Amino acid sequence: MFFEFGIKDFIDILLVAFLLYYTYKLMKASGSINIFTGILVFILIWLVVSQVLEMRLLGSIFDKLVSVGVLALIVLFQDEIRRFLLTLGSHQRASGLVRFLTGNKKESLEHDDIMPIVMACISMSKQRVGALIVMEHNLPLDEVLQSGEVINADVNQRLLENIFFKNSPLHDGAVVIGKGRIRAAGCILPVSHNLDIPKELGLRHRAAMGISQQSDAHAIIVSEETGAISVAYRGQFYLRLSAEELESLLTKDE
Numbered sequence: 001m002f003f004e005f006g007i008k009d010f011i012d013i014l015l016v017a018f019l020l021y022y023t024y025k026l027m028k029a030s031g032s033i034n035i036f037t038g039i040l041v042f043i044l045i046w047l048v049v050s051q052v053l054e055m056r057l058l059g060s061i062f063d064k065l066v067s068v069g070v071l072a073l074i075v076l077f078q079d080e081i082r083r084f085l086l087t088l089g090s091h092q093r094a095s096g097l098v099r100f101l102t103g104n105k106k107e108s109l110e111h112d113d114i115m116p117i118v119m120a121c122i123s124m125s126k127q128r129v130g131a132l133i134v135m136e137h138n139l140p141l142d143e144v145l146q147s148g149e150v151i152n153a154d155v156n157q158r159l160l161e162n163i164f165f166k167n168s169p170l171h172d173g174a175v176v177i178g179k180g181r182i183r184a185a186g187c188i189l190p191v192s193h194n195l196d197i198p199k200e201l202g203l204r205h206r207a208a209m210g211i212s213q214q215s216d217a218h219a220i221i222v223s224e225e226t227g228a229i230s231v232a233y234r235g236q237f238y239l240r241l242s243a244e245e246l247e248s249l250l251t252k253d254e
């Protein structure tokens with residue numbers, strides 16, 4: 001019997017390799033790399049038992065475990081799956097196509113809206129005022145918005161500084177900016193449990209990382225301790241940014 005290997009098989013293998021690599025990257029970002037290794041080992045044992053050794057009893061037990069396991073994995077990794085689909089959907093070309101088909105305009109901040117945010121961060125950094133600002137893009141952050149107080153005001157440097165001023169009742173939590181407006185303050189973000197985050201970065205940074213892993217938002221952090229300005233975006237930190245770096249990161253059209 002000849003083993004035929006065509007272009008379709010090549011694409012098949014390439015897609016599986018891509019899927020595995022992407023799953024690995026997502027799991028690494030969310031700190032669940034050991035679970036990924038465990039699943040791979042389990043699949044390997046399952047294949048050997050049922051396909052190579054053809055052990056029917058053990059094979060059928062493993063088959064049952066796999067069908068239940070798929071459901072368990074969906075529940076366990078709902079955030080990662082959501083992020084994977086989001087990344088696919090918010091890829092520049094894909095979202096461009098969706099906007100073209102639905103006739104929606106891109107909801108991003110204009111350069112004029114970004115400057116007050118950059119200026120506010122620079123000013124707060126100099127005064128060692130801690131801040132956490134989330135910039136909503138294509139994925140709506142309704143749950144996060146509901147956890148805070150509605151503001152619905154123009155993006156304004158002095159208002160941002162006022163919100164994060166130490167004695168302000170709304171200084172705790174995050175400000176969410178979206179659709180060209182300061183939408184809410186005092187918002188609670190999901191905290192990332194990624195074990196790779198350096199120990200010196202506390203809860204403010206973990207909260208920024210959390211929302212960047214679950215959405216396409218930029219999360220800007222001004223450290224109260226060091227005054228450093230950092231951004232979490234798509235599960236990655238950009239630490240100790242200058243004003244120019246912050247501006248270019250926020251205006252970059254992904």
Ligand SMILES: Nc1ncnc2c1ncn2[C@@H]1O[C@H](COP(=O)(O)OP(=O)(O)OP(=O)(O)O)[C@@H](O)[C@H]1O
Binds near residue numbers: 171173174200
């Ligand atoms: N889940 C969360 N959602 C929104 N804001 C949060 C969350 N967790 C913490 N914060 C904010 O972060 C503040 C605590 O920051 P903490 O000192 O732990 O962080 P940090 O990353 O070390 O930052 P800093 O360098 O400013 O100290 C809280 O007062 C609160 O305003």
